[in-house]
Amino acid sequence: MALAEPSPSGRFGDFGGRYVPETLVPACQELEDAFREAWSDRGFRTELDDLLRDYAGRPSPLTECHRLSEELGLRLLLKREDLNHTGSHKINNVLGQALLARRMGKTRLVAETGAGQHGVATATAAALLGMECVVYMGEVDMGRQALNVFRMRLLGAEVVPASSGSRTLKDAVNEAMRDWVATVESTHYCLGSVMGPHPYPWMVRELHTVIGDEARAQCASLLDGGVPDVVTACVGGGSNAIGIFSGFADTAAELVGVEPAGGAAVGRGVPGVVHGMKSYLMQDEFGQVQEAQSISAGLDYPGVGPEHSHLAAVGRARYEQVTDAQVIAAFQLLSRTEGIIPALEPAHALAWVSRDRAVLTGRTVLLNLSGRGDKDVAQMMEVLG
């Protein structure tokens, strides 16, 4: 294991913890116990691995970008999480949590979603396992991701608008937590990123280490046993980034997370407590949580997973920020040069690679292409005219 286990209270250094209403404390403890038990059970792991292979389509390929590499003057490798069933890395986490929920005797899943990818993945797992599913989604996001709302409903999930506050991902998390407070006996909260109260940041990371493990082996075979110079991924909550970082944390590879400039929790570097965790958090001078502003609904989140705050604080990873305009350019760049339409989220990572190519010249860069761009095409059609 390349990334460390959290402390007994669920901390990565100074970050993490379990800042939840008292009603949920026993549920978090029960979930931690159940996950520890299941994760060390060969039967559970085999069942999950089989689903990841036969249902989700893992392993995902590693693609070397020949044309784009030439254009940027570096060697770019993509970990193709966009090719998973449901179109993103989110399925890894969701299949694990849904199996765990069933094992715990829960019959209902609730989830929050921003861009809709986690909501679609949760609705998919619920359909597969015959569970009830309710997804909370900010009203603003429901507007800009109407296609995913339709997908979730098609899959049998109920999509409930979060109409308080900024009406985006942070408010969807609040609504999902309020639901869980009321339904904790029958319901599992299928949290979609490496955030929230312990054990979520750790559990969700473990469920995504498959990305890093595969990529490490694929890189070794492509690079004669070597590792890339740089491993990069976009960061909202940070699950796809943690997944790929986990495969390289014990190597010399530089780890670079890329945040939207309008949602730069790590970039601003002020710790706070919300959604069950202590982590870097965008907030005003009084500690009121601020609204993130990003073209990508999936990264429109004012916080970040606690392990990212820790990796930043100790200097093991660094975090760059890119603008919406740079993201739009990267979205087009990958489409045009490689025939791959990326989701707007991983387009952030590419935007950084493209912008800072001068310092990356001649180096091998592994980028986690966490999702595909189908969901963003309608929005981009409006932006690009």
Next chain:
Amino acid sequence: MSAVVDEGLVVPDAPAEPGALETALRAGRAAGRKLLVPYVTGGYGEEWTEVVRAVADAGADAVEVGIPFSDPVMDGPVIQEASELALRRGATPVSVLDDLRDVDAGVPLAAMTYYNLGFHMGHERFAASLAEAGVAAAILPDLPLEECGPWAVAADAAGVETVLLAAPTAPDARLPRIVRRSRGFVYAVGLLGVTGERDALASSSLVIARRLKAVTDLPVLVGVGVSTPEQAVEVCAEADGVVIGSALVRRLLQGEGPVGAARFVGEVRRGLDALAGPPARKSG
């Protein structure tokens, strides 16, 4: 990497001596009263400090003042709305506490807010601000027992009582640990869910009150889902008192103001007094 204290595991012992809130509530109970603590959203409406005075005059034993937070996960639609409107009016932790400084309610005040506001201000500064504003206690619903240590150290030093919550989901072994650390009273969460009015009292309210009474002589007040004088009376068959939030705040949202707030709190007071009977009764 430096060695890190696992602060989630360090919970200091509670102070031995009760503070102003607990002293008042114990005295009220000893006098045979059932305890009534209404909740008012700080900064909501021009007259909000008048509302605090009015509900105190109408028979509250203490008043809980909400300091609005952007992400109130333990609150339902009514208190969410009042919080959002207060924030839009420009309410901040500083402005709410400033306003309170001039309020002589005649009963203890408890601040109810979310942990980040105190964490962001700094534990010592936040505790000192509460004390300076005449606030006796703090209720932080997203700061459970295991996480309360760093705050509790500062609060204890400043003489601010930290009220902990106890929920129906707690295993038996957990309740004694919660009541040992809680000061002021222990806030019994009446049901599985967030704050808000309910048509009927949840049976879980009576159960959690009974379970807590069995392990502590700290005043046990039930909140969340206690909406009417009748429900308050019903739950006080087991509990020492009630916290009433959404039912009062809804009246404020409907524009009833200090007069309407006092009328409602007065109704609850009379209901509880009728239940408690003459004040000669021995306290629990």
